[in-house]
Amino acid sequence: MNTLTIAWKSIRQRRLASLLTALSVALGVTLMISVLVINGVIDRMFNQTASGYDLIVGPKGSALQLVLNTVFRVGAPIENLPYRYYTELKKDPRVEEAIPFAIGDVTQTGGFPIVGTIPRYFALEYVPGRHFRINADGKFLPGTWDSVIGSAVAKQNNWKMGDEFSLIHGSAESGHVHDEKFKIVGILAPTGTPNDRTVFVNLRGFYQVSGHEKPLEEAIRREAAFFGETVDEEKLKTLAKENAAHDHHDHAGHDHAGHDHDVPDAQKEVTAILVQMKGDRLRGFTTIKFQSELKEGNQAQAVNPIQQISWLMTNIVGNIRTMLIVLTSLIIIVSGVSIFVSIYNSMSDRKREIAIMRALGAGRTTVFAIILSESVLLCLGGGILGIILGHGLVFIAAPIIEARSGLLINPFAFSSVELILLPVLVVLASLVGFIPAMTAYRTDVASTLSD
Amino acid sequence: MSLLLENVKKSYREPNGSTLPILDIERFEVKEREQVVLIGESGSGKSTLLNVISGITAADSGKVTIAGTEIASMAEVVRDRFRAERIGFVFQTFNLLPAFSALENVLLGMSFSRKKPNRDRAKELLALVGLEHRLHHHPKQMSVGEQQRVAVARALANQPKLLLADEPTANVDLANQETILHLLRDACAQNQISMLLVTHSQEVAKQFDRVETLSDFNKVHAKV
Ligand SMILES: Nc1ncnc2c1ncn2[C@@H]1O[C@H](COP(=O)(O)OP(=O)(O)O)[C@@H](O)[C@H]1O
Ligand SMILES: [Mg+2]
Numbered sequence: 112m113n114t115l116t117i118a119w120k121s122i123r124q125r126r127l128a129s130l131l132t133a134l135s136v137a138l139g140v141t142l143m144i145s146v147l148v149i150n151g152v153i154d155r156m157f158n159q160t161a162s163g164y165d166l167i168v169g170p171k172g173s174a175l176q177l178v179l180n181t182v183f184r185v186g187a188p189i190e191n192l193p194y195r196y197y198t199e200l201k202k203d204p205r206v207e208e209a210i211p212f213a214i215g216d217v218t219q220t221g222g223f224p225i226v227g228t229i230p231r232y233f234a235l236e237y238v239p240g241r242h243f244r245i246n247a248d249g250k251f252l253p254g255t256w257d258s259v260i261g262s263a264v265a266k267q268n269n270w271k272m273g274d275e276f277s278l279i280h281g282s283a284e285s286g287h288v289h290d291e292k293f294k295i296v297g298i299l300a301p302t303g304t305p306n307d308r309t310v311f312v313n314l315r316g317f318y319q320v321s322g323h324e325k326p327l328e329e330a331i332r333r334e335a336a337f338f339g340e341t342v343d344e345e346k347l348k349t350l351a352k353e354n355a356a357h358d359h360h361d362h363a364g365h366d367h368a369g370h371d372h373d374v375p376d377a378q379k380e381v382t383a384i385l386v387q388m389k390g391d392r393l394r395g396f397t398t399i400k401f402q403s404e405l406k407e408g409n410q411a412q413a414v415n416p417i418q419q420i421s422w423l424m425t426n427i428v429g430n431i432r433t434m435l436i437v438l439t440s441l442i443i444i445v446s447g448v449s450i451f452v453s454i455y456n457s458m459s460d461r462k463r464e465i466a467i468m469r470a471l472g473a474g475r476t477t478v479f480a481i482i483l484s485e486s487v488l489l490c491l492g493g494g495i496l497g498i499i500l501g502h503g504l505v506f507i508a509a510p511i512i513e514a515r516s517g518l519l520i521n522p523f524a525f526s527s528v529e530l531i532l533l534p535v536l537v538v539l540a541s542l543v544g545f546i547p548a549m550t551a552y553r554t555d556v557a558s559t560l561s562d
Numbered sequence: 563m564s565l566l567l568e569n570v571k572k573s574y575r576e577p578n579g580s581t582l583p584i585l586d587i588e589r590f591e592v593k594e595r596e597q598v599v600l601i602g603e604s605g606s607g608k609s610t611l612l613n614v615i616s617g618i619t620a621a622d623s624g625k626v627t628i629a630g631t632e633i634a635s636m637a638e639v640v641r642d643r644f645r646a647e648r649i650g651f652v653f654q655t656f657n658l659l660p661a662f663s664a665l666e667n668v669l670l671g672m673s674f675s676r677k678k679p680n681r682d683r684a685k686e687l688l689a690l691v692g693l694e695h696r697l698h699h700h701p702k703q704m705s706v707g708e709q710q711r712v713a714v715a716r717a718l719a720n721q722p723k724l725l726l727a728d729e730p731t732a733n734v735d736l737a738n739q740e741t742i743l744h745l746l747r748d749a750c751a752q753n754q755i756s757m758l759l760v761t762h763s764q765e766v767a768k769q770f771d772r773v774e775t776l777s778d779f780n781k782v783h784a785k786v
Contacts, residue, residue: 112666112673124661464659470618471716472646472674474639557619560653561609 114477118484121464125457132450133493139443140497140532141504146435147526148505153428155238155303157420163235164210164385165398166413168192168200168405174412178419181212181383183305184224188214192411193334194379200386205397208387210235213317215382216278218310219288221268223261225278225310227317228252233259235385237302248272249297255316259297261307270295278312278320291320318374327351330378337410350375386413444539450489451543454482458550465551466559479552486544487537494536498529563627564724564756565592565615570624572607572614584610586781587624590774592724597750597757599767602776608760611776612726615758616649617641629723646674650717650725650755652746655733657713658701664688664712665697671716687715691745707738714745718753725750727759731766743769 122129169177172189179186194211201209213227233243233251245251245259249272252259260270270276275292293312301307317323325333328351335342388398402413465478473481502523509522567590573583584607592598602608613619615626617633626633629648633641658667665684672679688694691711701709710730717725727746731739743766750757759766760776767773 112669112679117670117673120659120661120666463656464661467653467657467659468670468674469642470616470645470651470653471671472642472644472649472720474642474674476639477674557610557613560613560618 114480114484115488117468118481118488121457121461121481122485122488125453128453128457129489132446132453133489133496135446135449136443136490136493136536137497137500139439139446140494140536141501142442143436143439143532144498144501144526144529145504145508146432146439147528148501148520148524150432150435151524151526152303152520153432156305157424157428162239163237164208164387165394165415166386166388166402167416168209168384168386168411168413169382171410171412174414175419175423177383177412177414178416180214181385182416182420184214184226184309188382191380191382192384193337194376194381195334196337196411197381197384198376200384203401205389205401206386207389208235208385210385211314211381212383212385213314213323213381216280216289218264218268219277219279221264222279223264223268223308223310225312225317227312227314229314232311232385235387237304237306241302243302243306244300245297246272246300251297252311252313254296255313255319256291256293257296257313257316258293259299259311260295261299261309261311262301263307264310265298270298272296272298276310280322287322289320289322291316315373318379319372323374325378325380327375327378334377443536446493447490447539447543450486450540451546453489454486454544454547455550458482458547461551462554462559463562465554466556469554469556470560475552478554479548482548482551483541483544486547487540490536490540490543491533494533498532563591564594564596564629565590565758566625566627567591567615568625568627570614570626571622572610572619573622583782585614585621587611587779588781590779592756592758595751595754595756596772597747597770598759598772598774599770600758600760600774600776601764601767602760602762604762606776607780607782608762608776609728612651612728612758612760615724616651616726617645643675647676647720648723650720650722652710652713652717652725652727652730654729655706657716658709660701663698663700664693664704664708664715667701667712668716668719671719675720677720684715684719687718688712690718690749691715692741705738707734707742710734710738710742711745714742714749718749718755721753722755725755725757727757729761729763730759732761732763739766 167177167181169181170190170192176186176189180188197209197211200206208231210228210232214224216225217223218225230251230253233245237243249259250257258276264270272295274295276295277292278289280287280289293316299306328347331347331350332342388394388401390397398415402415405411405413468478468481469475505520505524506522509520512520567587569589570585570587571583572585573581576582600608600611610619614621615628617626617636621634624634628644631644633644636644659670662670665681665688668684668687669679669681672684685694685697688697691714693708693711693715696704696708704712713730725746730746731742734742746757746759747769749755759770761767
């Protein structure tokens with residue numbers, strides 16, 4: 112019988128106490144694993160999502176709000192920018208690509224955020240080095256009334272290719288349901304980003320949804336005010352007349368295939384513009400210069416999404432993560448202490464057993480090793496159980512969390528931190544096992560045997 | 563010879579600081595295959611003597627030679643190993659580890675020598691002491707007599723040169739006392755093991771050819 116077998120026998124002898132202490136370690140490790148996996152998901156979500164473009168241009172206001180709304184599609188948009196602002200920005204020689212976003216509506220079913228955009232959005236990388244993939248017969252929004260939906264939307268709403276759906280202005284509970292319907296022409300492969308929970312519609316169609324185009328006169332006045340120009344009143348009157356004639360027929364009940372009349376640019380607005388700058392080596396520099404120019408223009412702001420996200424990570428998400436890791440570490444340390452208490456309490460009962468083993472020829476180091484092994488076995492056993500339970504929990508919870516929040520969690524997610532978890536547990540076990548093991552080492556055999 | 567004590571002295575330090583002499587033995591010898599019983603009153607130092615012989619307790623001075631090897635000058639680790647391989651031990655009570663079955667207790671006796679524990683041999687030994695039907699019983703599930711028989715089997719496990727028994731039958735009934743003494747004597751005789759058994763019981767002593775009284779050669783007792 113070797114040291115481990117002997118240690119295992121005494122663990123089994125004190126079944127209940129051993130089980131409870133190992134379970135407390137397991138619990139701590141389970142929580143630790145869950146935190147690590149969730150942490151990995153959050154990390155990916157925050158650090159990789161805003162890629163493929165350098166800047167987000169939007170109305171003046173909170174930079175963080177602009178990023179949250181544009182990238183994560185949470186919260187309300189700040190305001191809108193005139194469409195002309197987008198067309199002019201696109202002409203800037205330093206701009207490689209500019210993608211307009213119109214955000215604000217949600218789907219009637221499921222309340223998923225709707226993003227009106229152009230097909231070229233799908234040419235951008237959604238995380239570094241990764242391009243959007245679509246189902247085999249899917250297309251990236253070629254037609255006016257086309258829609259491409261994220262994987263979580265498809266799953267949760269059970270939407271298929273060819274299905275049609277309506278938009279709601281405002282929230283799903285109180286908002287106004289638009290009559291126009293969009294048709295699903297593509298379903299994105301899962302990306303693990305907020306794109307999974309987004310419904311993309313063709314921007315052209317988005318503007319044609321009644322109520323999305325601003326009343327012409329108001330729109331022209333607003334645009335003029337935005338650019339600091341004066342309105343040509345004569346021209347405005349003729350335009351208004353033309354428009355009234357056109358507006359006679361109603362959209363409701365129409366077959367959209369043949370129904371497409373473009374909205375004048377003046378009546379369009381964008382919520383944000385994703386901007387990719389030209390140039391490779393000087394790109395960072397150009398970006399900063401462009402950003403500050405835009406700020407001086409005093410009409411809009413250009414935000415570096417990575418900066419905002421890393422601010423969010425360090426100041427809020429990062430702190431919560433640190434807190435959770437500290438908390439679970441404390442739970443594991445407390446379980447370590449309970450192992451200490453359990454073994455230490457058993458030592459007085461076991462003095463005689465240790466003395467007998469010594470009389471049978473076991474050395475001091477052998478009995479020391481036996482007691483230390485007990486601590487290590489309990490810690491490791493609990494740790495391995497915890498890892499299994501933790502991953503089991505993730506495996507079971509992943510589809511549930513995905514269905515509820517759209518956060519894509521790999522059920523087999525594994526954090527590299529786990530690799531050091533077991534060695535750390537062995538160190539912890541050695542620390543808490545040391546004092547009882549020392550007691551065994553020092554046992555006075557003769558006097559213990561005569562008791 | 564199998565065991566030789568020369569000028570062995572042992573005293574304990576009392577709580578008040580004075581020394582309490584227990585043993586002062588000029589010469590004591592057990593020959594090969596000899597079976598010796600040593601009689602002494604309670605508190606006369608019998609257990610202390612066995613502990614000094616087995617190396618559990620270090621003598622203050624003198625030489626303890628077992629099977630030609632002087633143990634007092636050995637390093638502790640070496641002495642522990644020597645004890646595992648050369649000496650069998652049977653105590654008065656609670657010889658066995660409660661977490662281990664009869665078979666496992668015997669295997670445990672084999673675990674601290676350099677030889678690999680041998681399950682078949684452990685079973686044979688338990689059969690020898692008449693416990694082949696109790697292999698997987700734990701100490702709690704056995705009578706005191708049965709437990710002592712397991713202890714005898716375990717003491718024989720490493721084929722020792724010397725078997726030390728410290729009042730092995732003090733806590734068992736008469737029938738078991740007879741069985742255990744016979745087992746010990748037969749096993750030692752068959753395996754060329756010398757035996758030193760200490761007891762305060764004349765009843766036990768009369769079964770042995772050589773009976774010694776501790777006070778006869780322990781000078782400490784003579785002084786009291
Ligand atoms: N560790 C010790 N410290 C002090 N005195 C001890 C110790 N061990 C035994 N003694 C004393 O030594 C004497 C002999 O004890 P022991 O060898 O156990 O006697 P026996 O086995 O013959 O009954 C007793 O008086 C006992 O109190
Ligand atoms: Mg005694």
